[in-house]
Amino acid sequence: MNGAESLVKTMVDSGVEVCFANPGTSEMHFVAALDGAEGMRCVLCLFEGVAAAAADGYARMTGRPAATLLHLGPGLANAGANLHNAMRAGVPVLNVVGDHATDHRHLDAPLASDIEGLARTWSGWVRTSRTAASVAFDAAEAIDAARSGMISTLILPADTAWNAAIDSACARGPQAPVRPTEAQIAAVAEVLREGRPTVILLGNGALASRAAVEEADRIAQATGAVVLARNSAARMEAGAGQVPVEALPYPVDDAVARLSGTAHCILVGVEEPVAFFAYPDKPHRLLPDDALRHQLCAPGQDAAEALSRLGRAVGAHTLEPRREAPRAARPPEQGPLTPAGIGAALANRLPEGAIICDEALTSGGPIFEALAGAAPHSRLKLTGGAIGIGLPLSVGAAVACPERKVVVLQADGSGMYTLQALWTQAREGLDVVSVILSNRAYAILKGELRNVGVETPGEKAIGMMSLRDPDLDWCALANGMGVEAARAGTVAEFDALLARAMERRGPFLIEADLTCD
Amino acid sequence: MNGAESLVKTMVDSGVEVCFANPGTSEMHFVAALDGAEGMRCVLCLFEGVAAAAADGYARMTGRPAATLLHLGPGLANAGANLHNAMRAGVPVLNVVGDHATDHRHLDAPLASDIEGLARTWSGWVRTSRTAASVAFDAAEAIDAARSGMISTLILPADTAWNAAIDSACARGPQAPVRPTEAQIAAVAEVLREGRPTVILLGNGALASRAAVEEADRIAQATGAVVLARNSAARMEAGAGQVPVEALPYPVDDAVARLSGTAHCILVGVEEPVAFFAYPDKPHRLLPDDALRHQLCAPGQDAAEALSRLGRAVGAHTLEPRREAPRAARPPEQGPLTPAGIGAALANRLPEGAIICDEALTSGGPIFEALAGAAPHSRLKLTGGAIGIGLPLSVGAAVACPERKVVVLQADGSGMYTLQALWTQAREGLDVVSVILSNRAYAILKGELRNVGVETPGEKAIGMMSLRDPDLDWCALANGMGVEAARAGTVAEFDALLARAMERRGPFLIEADLTCD
Structure with missing residues (x-):
């Protein structure tokens, strides 16, 4: 078993079953190892930016990391724009990036560049494997890190792929997220009971969960609060039978107008909303200056669980969520396409x-x-x-x-x-x-x-x-x-x-x- | 005059006349400034990787920097792979990268990322302008830095483009390159006179210059040395009437065989040749271990001038370079395309x-x-x-x-x-x-x-x-x-x-x- 084989086995055993790949010379041992591995689907992409967004889409729909296979610094750079989007989506992604062999890197060959430095732009976890024997353990750690909602970038010098490894490893698997304390829940419930104009702003984790969105709507009904979705949500459920959530508008003026008069903003797994871009003489923050911010839970925490406890605290848990009614399908209007x-x-x-x-x-x-x-x-x-x-x-x-x-x-x-x-x-x-x-x-x-x-x-x-x-x-x-x-x-x-x-x-x-x- | 206008005027006055652009919101003032500027050609590219390689190609043919216009970190990342190639070509490129306004960046809006860190992967010069008044001076300095054969990346927070600037500036212009000393020339001439197997390895600067290549050939004729071109040259002149230069082969085994027996290697604006990739049990360096390396001039120095002095030192300057003979155009062979x-x-x-x-x-x-x-x-x-x-x-x-x-x-x-x-x-x-x-x-x-x-x-x-x-x-x-x-x-x-x-x-x-x- 070489390092590449130990990597592929570690990935499969840890539940990483898909690799969106654009391989090059330094990844040839990985490609060779695929043939001997059951349970790994390898999808060829003709540009690394495709591989990165594909891994993002896979993660948004499954909650699990897919891998990308990228060729040195330029391959990683090509993936960068869509890794940026994946970073902002808070999804798990495992990048496997080939590099020159450990004893070749100092020679500054034409394809050499600072891959670790580049990777840090988008990755919460970055490591270059030192030996073939450490690849499996590095990969398991990378996968666990990714599962906490970040991009992990594992850089494999060619020799760590071709040298002998001892065994594969396995990631620990998903860990139970940290939950808000009872005191935190009670404090937010107290805010809601005040009855002043309150916005409940939902982040990526809440919006992807039907249970969380339904719970937020129950709380809104019970307290008079307004539920809003963050702009640019990674995933939302919509259509008939779903609880609709109004999104915060993208234009600064519209967003400020929508939040005008807000006394409290409850942040559910999301940071305080800010303008996408700054403009001369327009505000940067979208909430009124005197609005109080209250964090119910942080990004990556279990929003549905936190909202469920909040719902019980304000007596909302028995209410029926307001669902979108199916609308009779209208025959499309005639005329030029709009x-x-x-x-x-x-x-x-x-x-x-x-x-x-x-x-x-x-x-x-x-x-x-x-x-x-x-x-x-x-x-x-x-x-x-x-x-x-x-x-x-x-x-x-x-x-x-x-x-x-x-x-x-x-x-x-x-x-x-x-x-x-x-x-x-x-x-x-x-x-x-x-x-x-x-x-x-x-x-x-x-x-x-x-x-x-x-x-x-x-x-x-x-x-x-x-x-x-x-x-x-x-x-x-x-x-x-x-x-x-x-x-x-x-x-x-x-x-x-x-x-x-x-x-x-x-x-x-x-x-x-x-x-x- | 706002910062963007002062930038465009500084670029034009400093001889930067072409901009390969893929603008976004943060670059709108720059785009607006183009309409008022004479002498700046703006070429729209539908992907930043196109803009970067276009600027590279422009620089290889003119010796002058073109600008790229890129949209924040993701735009720069998209340009990255071809900026890597431009970095390895040693050509001048001026990247202008928009960023969030200075007082907006700390809010970590969705498009925010560490642009300076990213830019350092490929750039010899990186700066974020602090105020609109400093944009012109920063740009002039960036252009001068680029002219020394590197990528300069000027990052412009949106407010430095829209706020009032005082005036434009102008780059100092090309500086005379450092020349080898007489003692350095004499030492290399001494090596050549030894008559042992010697390779003269030409780098990007020498290969792009007909005069340099001709001088190298005269020296080879006078001393029995062999002239070789680096692999992956940025630019070479070829065809009938040109002095042909054999390129060092790409496959490691072939390159090692070609250099086998070399006692001296004279490096003309190039580093010692190394394998493009490492392979198990193949060498990393291509020259024999006991070959002596001698640097005639560094990358960015005037190779033609150095070779001309070396040629006089070894009495080669009166010889006629050996030029490629025109070959009668053969009618293309028939059959399937090869x-x-x-x-x-x-x-x-x-x-x-x-x-x-x-x-x-x-x-x-x-x-x-x-x-x-x-x-x-x-x-x-x-x-x-x-x-x-x-x-x-x-x-x-x-x-x-x-x-x-x-x-x-x-x-x-x-x-x-x-x-x-x-x-x-x-x-x-x-x-x-x-x-x-x-x-x-x-x-x-x-x-x-x-x-x-x-x-x-x-x-x-x-x-x-x-x-x-x-x-x-x-x-x-x-x-x-x-x-x-x-x-x-x-x-x-x-x-x-x-x-x-x-x-x-x-x-x-x-x-x-x-x-x-």
């Missing part, structure tokens, strides 16, 4: 249990408004603002949940960052419908330019925000990677394509042309 | 002064053999081993030299990393012929797997190295980004397409199908 039209058609056709990967950005509002009463589904959002997450997130979600339909709502400019994900959709036969929201612009930047005071941008500025000249042909791009595709310019065309895409299994791409009206 | 067939056709059709961006990898050998006697041309290679450089390098080379034809020789697996470069080729109307060497595999890894002792890989390992299932359709991918394209499966088809591509101006892609024989 985000509202996409939303209407999708609300009509979405199968129960679908997973929506949301990088819709400026087109998202009207779509998600329409989806409120659709069949119950999960939503995965862009968590860290690093664009290019949607398409590869679908790879991980579909690998995690092969029995559920995955729908990607993908803005076109962002989609270009990691379009290589389409190839992996095709190779793995993943059941994903990718909807490209093709407005042929970095539309969000047009608004941002206005935000900084430029009302009429000049030719150069316009050129930096336009995706025209030439227009992207997403059907050709998809076909080029083996994914069937078609374009829709009207609601009727979109609805017909969507019907076809929902009936079949396997990847399909719809270019939703939003420039026809 | 790298040799591509080389023959290209040798025949290459116009004088063409620039070849070489990421041919495993297909490169026979192509470059055929190109030895072709019309004189420049070659830009993959310097740092971070794949995905070829297509975007062509963007920078074509922007730098609009009057020269650019040819990319691009391996298919690597090409997928930064295929977004094709769109910028189309938007800017760049005169680039992209030849995709489509062997539908990470072919280099097949050899590497053998190198680590695996003779018959299993199904999983094969799956990690195959780009089949589904096959990539590069013509569709190119068309999807507005680039005309066609496929060739025979030498005759390839030659006909190449003829057409050479006659026209503007981007064209040929998918060279190497799987037909």
